[in-house]
Amino acid sequence: MKINRRQLLNLTLFATTAIIIKNLQQNSNQDTLWANELKPQIYKSKNGLLEVELIAQETPVNIDGKTAYLLTYNGQIPAPRLEAIAGDKVKIKFTNKLAQPTNIHYHGLHISPTGNADNAFLEIQPNQTFNYEFTIPDNHPSMTAWYHPHLHGYTAQQLSGGLAGLFIIKGELDDIPEINSAKEEFIVLQDFPLDNNGRLTDSRMMSLMMGREGDVITVNGEIKPQISLNKGEWLRLRILNASTSRFYNLSLDDNPFYLIATDGGAIASPQEMTRLLLTPGQRAEIMIKGENKQSSLKLINLPYNRGGMGMMGNRMMGGGMMGRRNNNSSQILATINLNQSNQNNQSVSLPNQLNTITALPSPNQVRSFTLNHGMANGMAFLINGKSYNHQRIDTEVKLNTVEEWELINTGIMDHPFHIHVNSFQVISRNDIPENLLAWRDTVLVKRGERVKIRIRFDDFTGKTVYHCHILDHEDLGMMGNLQINSVGVNSE
Numbered sequence: 001m002k003i004n005r006r007q008l009l010n011l012t013l014f015a016t017t018a019i020i021i022k023n024l025q026q027n028s029n030q031d032t033l034w035a036n037e038l039k040p041q042i043y044k045s046k047n048g049l050l051e052v053e054l055i056a057q058e059t060p061v062n063i064d065g066k067t068a069y070l071l072t073y074n075g076q077i078p079a080p081r082l083e084a085i086a087g088d089k090v091k092i093k094f095t096n097k098l099a100q101p102t103n104i105h106y107h108g109l110h111i112s113p114t115g116n117a118d119n120a121f122l123e124i125q126p127n128q129t130f131n132y133e134f135t136i137p138d139n140h141p142s143m144t145a146w147y148h149p150h151l152h153g154y155t156a157q158q159l160s161g162g163l164a165g166l167f168i169i170k171g172e173l174d175d176i177p178e179i180n181s182a183k184e185e186f187i188v189l190q191d192f193p194l195d196n197n198g199r200l201t202d203s204r205m206m207s208l209m210m211g212r213e214g215d216v217i218t219v220n221g222e223i224k225p226q227i228s229l230n231k232g233e234w235l236r237l238r239i240l241n242a243s244t245s246r247f248y249n250l251s252l253d254d255n256p257f258y259l260i261a262t263d264g265g266a267i268a269s270p271q272e273m274t275r276l277l278l279t280p281g282q283r284a285e286i287m288i289k290g291e292n293k294q295s296s297l298k299l300i301n302l303p304y305n306r307g308g309m310g311m312m313g314n315r316m317m318g319g320g321m322m323g324r325r326n327n328n329s330s331q332i333l334a335t336i337n338l339n340q341s342n343q344n345n346q347s348v349s350l351p352n353q354l355n356t357i358t359a360l361p362s363p364n365q366v367r368s369f370t371l372n373h374g375m376a377n378g379m380a381f382l383i384n385g386k387s388y389n390h391q392r393i394d395t396e397v398k399l400n401t402v403e404e405w406e407l408i409n410t411g412i413m414d415h416p417f418h419i420h421v422n423s424f425q426v427i428s429r430n431d432i433p434e435n436l437l438a439w440r441d442t443v444l445v446k447r448g449e450r451v452k453i454r455i456r457f458d459d460f461t462g463k464t465v466y467h468c469h470i471l472d473h474e475d476l477g478m479m480g481n482l483q484i485n486s487v488g489v490n491s492e
């Protein structure tokens with residue numbers, strides 16, 4: 001039988017339609033698999049208790065209409081947002097359904113580093129459940145903290161897979177009427193190294209040394225989301241850099257915005273700025289005014305060069321992963337659409353005072369920490385010439401004392417230095433006194449730079465860590481054990 005042209009066309013049409021229908025069916029099946037299509041989970045404490053169940057596992061996730069196989073808590077990218085207030089008890093029933101051991105670190109929280117609390121030394125095996133339990137101290141400052149895995153050797157891989165969520169402590173800053181009346185949005189910045197099949201790519205040694213960066217940059221698991229804001233009103237953005245290594249050099253297209261909080265909570269008064277560099281681990285809260293003259297504002301990530309392995313590295317990588325390290329193109333991260341509002345918004349101005357911050361006094365003890373890389377069983381990242389050793393105590397301090405630490409970067413890459421449990425104040429950078437008095441837990445130490453910080457060890461004794469928050473560097477050895485002893489105990 002001969003098929004004429006028309007019949008052929010019909011047949012083709014039929015076949016094409018069948019394929020389209022089949023694809024639609026597949027897509028709708030797929031949709032039901034995408035756990036992150038559900039509303040983002042928010043857990044708030046009730047009657048002094050925050051009770052949460054978290055499950056870590058590999059999950060197919062919808063990133064910009066494509067399936068990505070990421071590592072999630074409760075299927076969500078970013079992970080559920082937890083909210084508590086000072087004095088609350090926190091109970092987290094955590095189950096590890098990953099193929100590797102893991103644990104959870106509560107980055108920024110001033111809680112015990114031992115037992116069932118912020119214990120970075122726990123190793124929770126696959127299929128094991130662990131009950132975290134701790135109390136947020138009564139005098140805990142309000143802050144934008146977060147949680148992520150922290151098992152040495154696995155941290156970078158698990159964080160870059162997506163395991164990160166906000167842990168908000170509500171309090172004083174939120175009670176200021178001008179801040180409270182602003183629209184509030186949360187921005188979790190994550191980048192994923194994905195192949196064409198949506199699988200996380202294995203990072204090669206050179207990219208690990210630089211710190212892995214993913215090409216898929218997401219804001220709350222979305223690509224270039226839209227935020228709406230009424231003209232005349234204020235937007236409060238709480239921003240977290242949850243990327244493993246990528247720095248975000250944020251701008252609002254040169255429009256001014258106002259910094260109100262750093263890692264450890266509110267600063268004394270709003271600071272006008274047009275650029276905000278956020279290293280991995282850092283948080284900032286900014287206020288943005290919906291001005292009348294514009295219809296939208298773009299949140300942009302500007303290029304930033306965080307150093308590198310030099311000529312040899314560039315040649316070895318042939319412009320592959322390494323070529324992208326300088327972040328040398330800008331990206332739009334999100335768009336803020338400004339709407340005419342029907343209310344007559346008499347726009348409020350920001351208060352002059354947000355918080356009282358007392359400068360830490362002269363130190364009882366001074367130490368220095370040199371950050372560099374070198375050889376120790378192969379390529380390693382070092383603090384004071386040593387690569388991390390689980391057993392070794394690197395630094396012993398006394399409870400209730402103030403120390404001044406000089407962080408000296410003699411290498412060719414920038415390192416964001418992070419300390420667990422207690423926030424610190426930056427005193428100077430290359431001997432230039434720091435103007436902004438602020439509580440931080442992560443500070444950028446640029447290549448060739450010397451940064452002095454002061455820290456007081458309050459409330460909690462026990463063993464914890466400090467490390468570079470380019471988590472590949474941490475996994476490659478740039479971490480030290482910090483033992484906080486009670487006064488009177490002297491094992492030095």
Ligand code: C2O
Nearest residue numbers: 105107150281418
């Ligand atoms: Cu967010 Cu020890 O890290």
Ligand code: CU
Nearest residue numbers: 106107108420
């Ligand atoms: Cu931390």
Ligand code: CU
Nearest residue numbers: 415468470473
């Ligand atoms: Cu580093």
